[in-house]
Amino acid sequence: MRKSRSEAAETRRRIVRTAAGTFRRDGLETPGLDDLMGAAGLTRGGFYRHFASKDQLAAEALAEAFDGVIASMSAAIAERGDRSPIAAAADRYLNATHRDGPEEGCPLAALGSELARAGDSVRAVATDGLRRMLETVSGDADPAQTAAARDTALVSLSAMIGALTMARMVDDPTLSDALLERVSAYLNGAI
Amino acid sequence: MRKSRSEAAETRRRIVRTAAGTFRRDGLETPGLDDLMGAAGLTRGGFYRHFASKDQLAAEALAEAFDGVIASMSAAIAERGDRSPIAAAADRYLNATHRDGPEEGCPLAALGSELARAGDSVRAVATDGLRRMLETVSGDADPAQTAAARDTALVSLSAMIGALTMARMVDDPTLSDALLERVSAYLNGAI
DNA sequence: TGTACATCAGTGAACGCGCGTTCACTGATGTAC
DNA sequence: TGTACATCAGTGAACGCGCGTTCACTGATGTAC
Numbered sequence: 001m002r003k004s005r006s007e008a009a010e011t012r013r014r015i016v017r018t019a020a021g022t023f024r025r026d027g028l029e030t031p032g033l034d035d036l037m038g039a040a041g042l043t044r045g046g047f048y049r050h051f052a053s054k055d056q057l058a059a060e061a062l063a064e065a066f067d068g069v070i071a072s073m074s075a076a077i078a079e080r081g082d083r084s085p086i087a088a089a090a091d092r093y094l095n096a097t098h099r100d101g102p103e104e105g106c107p108l109a110a111l112g113s114e115l116a117r118a119g120d121s122v123r124a125v126a127t128d129g130l131r132r133m134l135e136t137v138s139g140d141a142d143p144a145q146t147a148a149a150r151d152t153a154l155v156s157l158s159a160m161i162g163a164l165t166m167a168r169m170v171d172d173p174t175l176s177d178a179l180l181e182r183v184s185a186y187l188n189g190a191i
Numbered sequence: 192m193r194k195s196r197s198e199a200a201e202t203r204r205r206i207v208r209t210a211a212g213t214f215r216r217d218g219l220e221t222p223g224l225d226d227l228m229g230a231a232g233l234t235r236g237g238f239y240r241h242f243a244s245k246d247q248l249a250a251e252a253l254a255e256a257f258d259g260v261i262a263s264m265s266a267a268i269a270e271r272g273d274r275s276p277i278a279a280a281a282d283r284y285l286n287a288t289h290r291d292g293p294e295e296g297c298p299l300a301a302l303g304s305e306l307a308r309a310g311d312s313v314r315a316v317a318t319d320g321l322r323r324m325l326e327t328v329s330g331d332a333d334p335a336q337t338a339a340a341r342d343t344a345l346v347s348l349s350a351m352i353g354a355l356t357m358a359r360m361v362d363d364p365t366l367s368d369a370l371l372e373r374v375s376a377y378l379n380g381a382i
Numbered sequence: 383t384g385t386a387c388a389t390c391a392g393t394g395a396a397c398g399c400g401c402g403t404t405c406a407c408t409g410a411t412g413t414a415c
Numbered sequence: 416t417g418t419a420c421a422t423c424a425g426t427g428a429a430c431g432c433g434c435g436t437t438c439a440c441t442g443a444t445g446t447a448c
Contacts (some may be wrong), residue, residue, distance in 0.1 A: 002410045014424080027308055029220055046425040054402065056384060078395090102307075108357070113304045115291075116359040117218055127361040133444050154354070154370060155377045159346055162353030166299070168307040170318040179345060186346045193391050193443045202391080223434060235391040236435090245435065389445070397437070404430070412422070 012050045015040040021070070021103035022112040028058055028118060048080040059121045066129035067105040073136050086156045087138040090187035093119055093160045094180045099167050108133070109164040113159070134159060193334045203241045206231040211259075213293035215301040219249055219309060242278040253351040257320035258300040264327050274379070277347045281378035284351045290358050298312045298322070300355040324348060350374055 003011065018039040022031050033054060051057045056157045073089050080088035092098075093106065102110040108130060115126045117175035162184040167176045195200065209230040213222050222246060224235045263278050272278035283289075284297065293301040299321060306317045329344035354374040358367045365372045 002412090002422075003412060004237050004424095006409095008424060024413090027305065029218075030308070034400085042424095043426055044402090045405090045427060047423055076275040094278035108360075109304070110239070111304050112353075112356040112360060113300070113302050114218065116356065117221070120362070123360065123362045124243075127363055127366070130357060130361060131366070147393085151373045151377065154373045155312065155350055158353035158357060158370065159350040160353070161357065162303075162351070163345070165307065166321060166349060169299075169303060169314065170321060171311070171314045172318055175318070175322070179349065182342045182345045184344065185350050193389075195391095195444060197390060224436085225433085233391095234393055235435090236427095236438090238392060240391055261437085332418090385448090387445100387447085389443105391441105393439105393441080393442090393446105394428105395438090397435105399434080401423085401432080405426105405428090408424105408426080410422105410424090412420105412429105414420085415418090 006094040008049075011040070011042070015047075015050060016057065016060050016064055019057055023058060023061050024065060024105065024107055025103040026121070030116045045139060054118050055121060058118070059125050062107055062111075062115075062122060062129070063127045064126070066132060068104070069106045070129075070132050070136050071075040073133070077136065077139065083143070086137055086152065090156065090160060090184045091171040094187075095164060096165075096177070096180065096185040099164060099176065099180060102168065106133075106161070106164065108161050109168070112161060112165060130157075156187055159187065199240075202231070205257055206238075206241060207248065208252050211298075212310055213251060214252050214295065215256060216294040217333055218258070219302060219305045219313070230248050234331070239303070241286070246310050246312060247308070253298055253302075253306075253313060253316045253320070257323060258318070260297045261320075261323050261327050264324070268327065268330065277343065278379040279326055280328040281347065281351060285354060285358075285375040285378075287368070287371065290355060290367065290371060297324075297355065299352050303352060303356060315381065321348075321381045346363070347378055349379065357374040 015037065019031075021089050022039050026035070036054075036057065037044050037047055045174045047057075066162075073092055075083045075188055076092035077088045098105045108115070108126070115123060118126070134150070134153045134157060137157055138149045138168045160183070167179040168174050170179070200206040206228065210222075210227045213227055213230050217226070221286055224238050227245075227248065228235050228238055240269035242251075251331045264283055267277045289296045299306070299317070306314060309317070309366075325341070325344045325348060329340045351374070352372045361367050361370070
């Protein structure tokens with residue numbers, strides 16, 4: 001049954017990658033080890049060959065989720081043309097595709113209120129992820145960020161996270177669409 | 192052991208009221224019936240004399256939480272002096288007291304990402320609560336709301352909810368304070 | 383108004399279930415010589 | 416290079432625990448007469 005080192009390393013990466021999606025779709029507490037290992041095509045017993053605890057997997061999966069969404073926003077900003085970085089980030093963030101695919105999206109919107117109650121290691125990853133996202137939307141090409149750019153990033157990202165979370169929460173599609181469209185329009189025009 | 196009708200009705204109200212705080216502090220899933228009944232000074236067994244399910248209590252407690260926070264914001268707006276309703280709402284919402292007392296605060300910030308995955312009855316209450324908050328911050332004295340006022344409310348409330356959620360999540364007090372202060376300053380000045 | 387009986391608020395134990403974690407085991411991989 | 420042995424990735428069962436829900440029971444309250 002033993003797998004080679006490279007196979008085991010690949011297995012570990014697969015567990016983290018699939019868990020990053022499962023956590024964002026179903027929350028941090030709801031999925032059990034059976035769900036998380038099953039998503040990677042494995043059974044529960046092998047979990048502790050790779051991780052010390054479910055919390056450790058959550059922290060690593062969260063970091064991976066941030067990597068993906070930050071790369072996506074960074075790319076959107078790089079291709080922004082003559083728009084502001086914030087406008088490009090808002091377009092990438094506030095749309096139906098992102099709303100309807102939380103497993104590939106921003107973990108701050110997917111897990112925000114649960115992260116506030118999570119353990120120290122998870123919150124540390126979340127804090128670092130928020131910082132990286134703030135740097136990204138404020139235009140990370142500029143190393144000497146101005147205070148105004150930083151404030152604009154704080155306000156804009158807060159609005160994006162709040163709007164996407166509410167757009168997923170409401171049971172009225174019209175209100176959900178309005179949240180995405182109106183906040184996106186505001187960030188495209190007024191800032 | 193039987194209690195009088197008025198005592199039973201008072202007990203029911205107490206369970207809903209204390210549960211509204213417990214859910215906001217600890218989340219929708221984490222507290223068990225032991226915790227929820229214990230907070231009201233009761234034991235688990237009596238729960239089903241008052242509620243058909245834990246989900247029903249969650250829906251009623253959430254509605255009560257909205258009532259409280261909307262009354263508070265309404266009062267802040269009524270006493271706003273020459274400031275805009277949004278500025279008054281932001282001051283009431285984005286401060287350390289609210290951040291550090293989720294059990295008495297806005298359920299959208301305390302439970303946002305969990306509400307997006309909740310059952311139909313809970314999501315219906317959440318949707319109604321968001322609508323009521325939007326009406327409140329857009330100045331509910333005006334019955335014929337303009338589209339612009341509605342859009343401003345969408346953007347402002349999204350920013351408030353996102354900023355408060357992030358302020359509770361990050362493990363760095365400086366960043367947490369900055370989120371509250373900078374978004375509040377923006378909503379006081381620019382809108 | 384008083385009495386007999388029915389009701390039911392609340393208790394505490396029990397139900398089945400799924401959780402995170404542990405462990406004995408299997409057998410292919412890695413290592414020592 | 417070949418062989419003998421140690422290692423360990425992954426399995427599946429078991430552990431104790433707490434969950435939401437059910438239920439028999441108690442005894443004060445409510446109701447019928």
